[in-house]
Amino acid sequence: MTERIVYLDNAATTFPKPPGVLQGMVETYARIGVSPGRGNHDLATQAGDLVDATRARVARFFGAPDPTRVIFGANATDALNTVIGGLVRPGDHVVATRLDHNSVLRPLHHLAGTGVITWDLAPFDDGGFVDPDAVAALLRPNTRAVVMTHASNVLGTVQPVAEIARRCAERGVPLVVDAAQSAGLVPIDMAALGISAVAFTGHKSLYGPSGIGGLVVMPGLDVATTRFGGTGMDSTSLTHSQSWPLRLEAGTLNLMGVIGLSLGMDFVERQGVEALHAREMALLARLRDGLSGHPGITLHGARDAGADPARHVPVLSVNVAGIHPQDVGAILDGDFGIAVRVGVHCAPLVHRDLGTADRGAVRFSLGAFTTAEEIDLAIAAMHVIAGTVSS
Amino acid sequence: MAEPVRSRALRTVAGRAVYFDDEGFFWDPDDWTEAAAEELARESGMTRLDDLRWRVIRFLRSYYLYHGRAPLNRELKAGTELSLLELERLFPDGIKLGARRLAGLPNPRTCLD
Numbered sequence: 151m152t153e154r155i156v157y158l159d160n161a162a163t164t165f166p167k168p169p170g171v172l173q174g175m176v177e178t179y180a181r182i183g184v185s186p187g188r189g190n191h192d193l194a195t196q197a198g199d200l201v202d203a204t205r206a207r208v209a210r211f212f213g214a215p216d217p218t219r220v221i222f223g224a225n226a227t228d229a230l231n232t233v234i235g236g237l238v239r240p241g242d243h244v245v246a247t248r249l250d251h252n253s254v255l256r257p258l259h260h261l262a263g264t265g266v267i268t269w270d271l272a273p274f275d276d277g278g279f280v281d282p283d284a285v286a287a288l289l290r291p292n293t294r295a296v297v298m299t300h301a302s303n304v305l306g307t308v309q310p311v312a313e314i315a316r317r318c319a320e321r322g323v324p325l326v327v328d329a330a331q332s333a334g335l336v337p338i339d340m341a342a343l344g345i346s347a348v349a350f351t352g353h354k355s356l357y358g359p360s361g362i363g364g365l366v367v368m369p370g371l372d373v374a375t376t377r378f379g380g381t382g383m384d385s386t387s388l389t390h391s392q393s394w395p396l397r398l399e400a401g402t403l404n405l406m407g408v409i410g411l412s413l414g415m416d417f418v419e420r421q422g423v424e425a426l427h428a429r430e431m432a433l434l435a436r437l438r439d440g441l442s443g444h445p446g447i448t449l450h451g452a453r454d455a456g457a458d459p460a461r462h463v464p465v466l467s468v469n470v471a472g473i474h475p476q477d478v479g480a481i482l483d484g485d486f487g488i489a490v491r492v493g494v495h496c497a498p499l500v501h502r503d504l505g506t507a508d509r510g511a512v513r514f515s516l517g518a519f520t521t522a523e524e525i526d527l528a529i530a531a532m533h534v535i536a537g538t539v540s541s
Numbered sequence: 542m543a544e545p546v547r548s549r550a551l552r553t554v555a556g557r558a559v560y561f562d563d564e565g566f567f568w569d570p571d572d573w574t575e576a577a578a579e580e581l582a583r584e585s586g587m588t589r590l591d592d593l594r595w596r597v598i599r600f601l602r603s604y605y606l607y608h609g610r611a612p613l614n615r616e617l618k619a620g621t622e623l624s625l626l627e628l629e630r631l632f633p634d635g636i637k638l639g640a641r642r643l644a645g646l647p648n649p650r651t652c653l654d
Contacts, residue, residue: 476649477625477635484614484625538626 156488156524161303161331161465161515163353163360167410168417168518171357175410185402188382197405204412205395211415212329212348212366213339218394221365222403226330227253229349229365232398233326234258234297236373238267242294245323247272247280248499249302249309253349254328255499258297267294271499278307278451279461286317295324295346300338301331304500304513305451306434306465308336315344324371330354334418335427335463346371352407355426355463357414357518362407365398373398421518430516431459433525437514438466440529446471446536450504450511464516467495469506470536478512478535486531490514547650555580564638566648570605573645581643586633590643594631597621601644611646 157165178200186197205220214220223229234257238244244261246254248271261267270288272280285296296318301308311327318325324346329338333348334355340348348366352358367373378390379400391397418426441447450467470478479492493510494501501507514528549560549568555576560568565581567573578598582590590598600620604612611617617636618625625636632639637649 473629474635474637476637477629480614480617480636481625481629484618535626538630 154487156486156527158514158516158520158524158528159489159491160517160520161354161463161513162491164355164357164517166519167359167414168357171359171410171413171417174413175359175406178409179406183405185382186405186408188402200412201403201405201408204408207412207415208350208364208366211338211419212333212350213341213343214348214366214368215341216369216394219367219369221367221395221398222362222408223364223399224361224404225353225363226328226349226351229351229363230254230297230326230328231257232376233347233349233365233367233373234261234295235376236398237324237326237371238294240266241292242267243290243292244269244294245272245285245288245296245298246270247274247285247298247309248503249274249278249280249305249307250297250299250497250499251303251328251330252496252498253330254297254299272298274302274305274307274500274503278302278305280309280314282310282313282317285314286321289318289321289323293321293323295326297326297328299328299331301329301336301463301465302451302497302500303331303465304467304495304497304504304511306331306462307451308332308461308463311345312343315346319344331463331465334415334423335430337423340366340368347373352411352414355418355517356411357417358411359407359414362404362411367394417518426518427463428459430464430518430520431462433516433520433522434462434464434466435459436522437516437525437528440525441466441468441532444533444536447532450506464520465513466515467511467513468532469509469511470532473535475510475512481535482512482528482531486527488528488531562648564642564648566642567645570645570647573602578643578645585639585643594640594643597623597628597631597640598644601641601646605644605646611641611649 182193182196184193184197186201188194205217208220209217230253244258244267246258258269262269272284274280315325326347327345329348329350333350346368351363353360375390375397377400381391381396383396384391442449448469475492479490482488482490491513548563551558551560559572562568579590629635
C-alpha cells in the first residue's frame with residue numbers, strides 16, 4: 151500500500167482542513183453546542199450570537215449589505231434549490247448554461263418536466279467561457295432569473311458574471327450565481343458585480359466541513375418560502391416566519407457546520423483569497439505544462455490559464471488515450487497514492503460538448519495544501535500511465 | 542432534454558441467455574459463469590484466460606461475493622499481487638471493462654449514470 155496520499159480532489163471537498171478547524175469545531179461545540187436562537191438560556195444566546203456573527207462574516211465576504219439575508223443550508227445544491235424554488239412561478243422562464251452542475255440543471259429540468267417553467271441554456275466557447283451576449287439573447291419578457299455557475303467544475307473557467315449581470319439588469323432579471331467552485335478562490339463582491347444571489351458551500355475552498363453552505367440574497371430580491379417548520383420565532387402562528395433569514399430556514403441549524411464554516415473562512419481571510427488563488431494557479435500551470443507535452447494526454451480547458459489565471463480556478467480535466475478514465479483514477483490511486491476525481495463530475499452537458507460524456511475524464515483539482523512536489527509526482531505518474539498504456 | 546436511462550439487452554453467451562448493460566457488464570452478477578467469462582475474453586481478443594488472469598478474476602469474484610462490493614484499489618493490488626498498471630495491461634480492455642467486467646462484477650458507473 152502506498153503510504154502517502156497526494157490529494158488532488160479539492161474541487162469535490164478540500165482536504166485536509168486547515169490546522170485548528172476541526173479542533174476548534176469540537177471545542178466550541180463542546181462548549182455551546184445547543185439550539186441557536188431557541189429559548190432564553192445563556193447557551194442558546196451564545197450559540198445564536200455565533201450564528202449571527204457568522205452570518206455577518208459571510209455577508210462581508212460576499213459584499214452583501216444585510217447579514218439577515220444570509221441563509222444557512224446544507225451546501226450549494228441545497229441553497230440553489232431554495233432560491234430556484236422560491237423564485238419561479240408557473241409560466242416563468244429561466245436561463246442557465248451548458249457549463250452548469252447538476253445542482254442547477256436538475257432543479258430546472260425537474261421544474262420544466264413538471265410544466266412549471268421553460269428554460270434555455272447558453273453555450274460555452276472553445277475556451278470554456280459563456281458569452282454575455284449569448285445569455286442576453288436568451289432573455290425573454292417572462293425570464294424570472296439567470297442561474298449559472300461562476301466557475302466550471304470541469305474546465306475551471308471563471309465566467310464573466312459582471313458583464314452577464316449588467317445584461318440581466320438592463321432587462322430587470324436577477325442573476326443567481328453558483329459559487330461552489332469559486333467562493334474562497336475568486337473575490338466575489340455581490341454589490342459591485344451586480345449579483346442578486348449567491349449559493350455557496352463550506353466544504354470546498356472555504357475550508358469548512360461538509361454539510362454546511364448557504365445562500366446570500368441581495369435586498370430587493372424576493373425569495374418565497376418553500377420549506378416550513380420550526381424557527382424559534384412567531385411560534386404561536388401556524389404560518390412560517392416571513393422575516394429574514396427565518397423565512398428560508400426551517401428547523402435547527404447545523405451549528406457544528408456553522409462553527410466550522412466560520413473557522414474555515416478565518417483561514418481563508420488570513421491567507422487572503424488572492425494569495426491562495428495565485429499560489430494554486432501557479433501550481434496548476436506547472437501541472438498543465440507538465441502534461442501538455444505528452445501526445446497521449448488530452449487536456450480539456452485551461453488553455454489560457456497561464457496567460458490569464460484570473461479567469462480560472464485550479465482545476466484541470468484530462469484524458470489518456472487508450473485507457474478508461476476510471477482506470478486512470480484507479481491506477482493513480484492504487485499505484486501512486488494520488489486521489490483524483492473521475493467521471494462526468496455531475497456536469498453532463500459540459501462533457502457532452504467536450505465529447506467525453508460516455509466515459510468522462512480525470513480531474514485534478516488543487517488546494518491550499520497542494521505542493522510543487524505533489525504536482526511533480528502527479529506529472530510523473532501520468533507520464534508513466536500514458537506511456538505504458540499507449541506503448 | 543433526454544433523460545439518460547441505463548439500458549440492458551438480452552444476449553446468448555456460452556449457451557445461456559443473459560442480460561448485459563450498455564457497457565457489456567452482467568446485469569445480474571449471479572448470471573456469471575466461467576464459460577461466459579471465457580467467451581467474453583475471446584470477444585476481447587484473448588485466445589483464452591490463462592492462470593494469471595483467472596487468479597485476478599477469482600480474487601475479484603471472491604472478494605465481491607464476501608464483501609458485497611468491489612475491492613478498494615489497494616486491496617485489488619494486494620489481493621492480486623499485481624500493480625494496477627500491470628492489471629491494466631493484462632486485460633485488453635483494462636481494469637474496468639476488462640478484469641472487472643469479465644469477473645461479472647457490477648458496472649462501477651460512479652458519476653456516469
